[in-house]
Every structure is written in C-alpha cells, then in structure tokens.
Amino acid sequence: MEQGKEFFIGLDLGGTSLKYALGTSGGDILIKDEMDSKADRPQKEVFEVIFKAIKVLREEAKTRGGFVAAIGLGSPGAVDFEKGKLKGNTPNFLHWGDAEIKKTIEAEFAIPCWADNDANVMAFAESRKGAGKGANNVIALTLGTGIGGGILIDGQLFRGTRYAGAELGHITIDYDGEPCNCGGYGCVEKYASAPAMVKNYIEKLTTAKMSIPDKVSTKIIFARAKEGEKQALETIDDTCKYLGAALASIINIFNPEIIVIGGGVADAGDEFMRRIWAATTARTMKPSLEGLKLVRAKMGNDAGVVGAICMASEMYYSQKRD
Numbered sequence: 001m002e003q004g005k006e007f008f009i010g011l012d013l014g015g016t017s018l019k020y021a022l023g024t025s026g027g028d029i030l031i032k033d034e035m036d037s038k039a040d041r042p043q044k045e046v047f048e049v050i051f052k053a054i055k056v057l058r059e060e061a062k063t064r065g066g067f068v069a070a071i072g073l074g075s076p077g078a079v080d081f082e083k084g085k086l087k088g089n090t091p092n093f094l095h096w097g098d099a100e101i102k103k104t105i106e107a108e109f110a111i112p113c114w115a116d117n118d119a120n121v122m123a124f125a126e127s128r129k130g131a132g133k134g135a136n137n138v139i140a141l142t143l144g145t146g147i148g149g150g151i152l153i154d155g156q157l158f159r160g161t162r163y164a165g166a167e168l169g170h171i172t173i174d175y176d177g178e179p180c181n182c183g184g185y186g187c188v189e190k191y192a193s194a195p196a197m198v199k200n201y202i203e204k205l206t207t208a209k210m211s212i213p214d215k216v217s218t219k220i221i222f223a224r225a226k227e228g229e230k231q232a233l234e235t236i237d238d239t240c241k242y243l244g245a246a247l248a249s250i251i252n253i254f255n256p257e258i259i260v261i262g263g264g265v266a267d268a269g270d271e272f273m274r275r276i277w278a279a280t281t282a283r284t285m286k287p288s289l290e291g292l293k294l295v296r297a298k299m300g301n302d303a304g305v306v307g308a309i310c311m312a313s314e315m316y317y318s319q320k321r322d
C-alpha cells in the first residue's frame with residue numbers, strides 16, 4: 001500500500017497534443033503541461049508519450065509527499081468505459097483504433113485507470129467544477145471543428161448501451177440535408193460547426209461579389225459582425241438558428257437544468273449566447289424553459305484534464321468503498 005496523500009492524474013489526448021495534469025481529489029490542478037501527442041505515429045509511440053507524462057506526474061506526486069491513486073484519460077472516439085478501450089477508429093488519430101487504454105496503462109504502472117470519450121470528460125468537468133456545478137441534469141455542447149456533446153442525468157454521465165450515445169452534433173435539423181460522415185443527413189454539425197460557419201460566410205461573400213480574405217475563420221466573422229457587416233451578421237444569425245433548432249430538440253427530450261456551451265465558437269461572447277438563447281426558446285416547449293439556463297463553459301482548455309482528474313477520483317473512491 002502506498003503511503004501519503006492521494007493525488008490524481010488527468011490526461012487529455014488530442015490530435016495535436018497530450019495535455020496532462022496532477023490534481024487533488026477535488027479536481028484542483030497542482031501542475032499541468034502538454035506535449036506532442038504524435039497522433040500520426042503508431043499506437044505504441046502514442047502510449048510512450050502517455051507513459052512519459054505519467055512518469056513526470058508520478059515524480060511530482062512523490063515530491064509532494066504522496067502518490068498517484070488513479071489516472072483518468074479523455075480520448076477522441078467512442079470509448080468502452082467498463083473496459084477502458086477504444087471502440088473502432090477515430091478520424092484524426094491514425095493508429096489509435098481499438099486502443100486498450102486502461103489495460104496498457106495499468107500494466108505499465110499498476111495504478112487504476114479510467115478512460116472515456118473526450119466530450120464526456122469535458123461535460124464531466126463542467127458538471128463537477130465548472131458552469132454546471134451543483135446541477136443534476138446537464139447538457140454540454142462543444143462547438144468547434146465538430147460539435148461534441150455530453151449528457152449528465154442525475155449527476156451521472158449517460159453513455160448509451162454501447163458507449164456510442166450523446167452524439168448531440170448529429171441531431172438532424174434538415175431531413176434532406178447535407179450528407180454527414182456519420183452516415184446521416186442534415187446533422188447540426190454540418191451547419192453550425194466552425195468549418196460550416198466559414199463555408200456559409202464565404203458563400204455569402206461570393207453571392208455579394210465581395211472579396212474573400214485569405215484565411216477565413218470564425219474569429220474574422222465575429223469581428224466583422226461587430227463592425228456591422230451584413231454578411232457576417234447573417235452568418236451568425238444562421239448559425240444561431242441551426243443551433244436553436246438542435247437545442248430545442250435536446251431540451252424537449254431531456255428537460256435539463258442547464259446547458260453549457262463550450263469550444264472556440266462559444267468564446268465569441270455574450271451577444272452570441274443571447275442570440276442562441278433567442279433562437280432556441282422561440283421553438284422550445286414552454287414547461288421545459290422554466291428555470292432553464294444556457295451558459296458559457298467555464299473550464300476552457302483545462303476541461304479535459306480537470307474532467308479526467310474528477311472522473312479518476314470519483315471512480316477510485318467509489319471502488320474503495322465497495
């Protein structure tokens with residue numbers, strides 16, 4: 001039995017970097033850093049990156065007079081939470097398919113490990129330490145290159161029967177809409193993600209015979225909207241309508257207490273949030289709106305590691321009790 005204070009490791013594996021942090025049982029970060037995740041390299045090398053981060057943090061725990069009690073990891077893709085194993089492939093991670101995350105890490109370090117889908121982990125962070133703290137029924141939506149989702153019911157993550165649930169970005173908002181790489185059509189991700197917003201904006205500029213900047217980003221769109229440019233304002237209005245349609249469906253189904261919006265696009269500010277709220281409430285069944293809050297995520301870039309620390313800590317103590 002290890003002696004001293006119990007610390008927890010949170011790992012956030014992404015297509016460009018592995019974020020890693022050492023935290024307390026309450027999910028407070030003590031130190032954090034990141035390194036290249038080597039997403040294009042063979043699986044063995046990605047695990048070596050993970051091992052390196054764990055070794056650094058294990059030393060840190062020792063220095064602080066304690067030990068690492070458990071490790072949590074958020075990964076892209078569907079993750080079998082019981083087995084801590086990736087189910088199938090992830091598009092931005094060439095050789096990460098079917099990775100045995102829990103088994104491999106536990107074999108190397110003899111420290112209990114839990115792995116989950118990254119959007120779930122972020123939603124968990126918001127529900128334990130962020131904007132959704134104290135709420136039982138939380139919906140988290142991350143707006144970025146894609147649209148990720150997490151659902152907490154009675155304080156617990158809802159993962160679905162085969163760990164493939166909570167794909168909120170793939171709610172159909174147009175029956176005959178654009179084909180999506182999920183196999184469906186007209187998914188909200190195809191209309192309200194950052195790339196979709198950029199595409200919509202370029203189309204509007206083209207129609208208006210206006211010049212198109214070299215690198216169009218959502219940042220540029222929001223900046224130009226602030227200056228009052230019609231095409232930028234219309235693009236944002238469209239995005240809010242698309243999101244509103246998806247959110248109204250989510251609210252009608254789950255009747256949540258709070259909806260937390262995160263990701264790059266959500267950093268656009270309160271005016272954007274007000275517009276999303278207006279577009280949403282215009283088409284939501286009224287009883288669900290009572291007391292409902294729509295807020296911006298609080299955890300920012302730390303959401304992945306904090307969520308992983310909180311998850312590891314909760315699982316560790318719940319197993320210790322049993």
Ligand SMILES: [Zn+2]
Pocket residue numbers: 169170180181182183184185187189
């Ligand atoms: Zn889809």
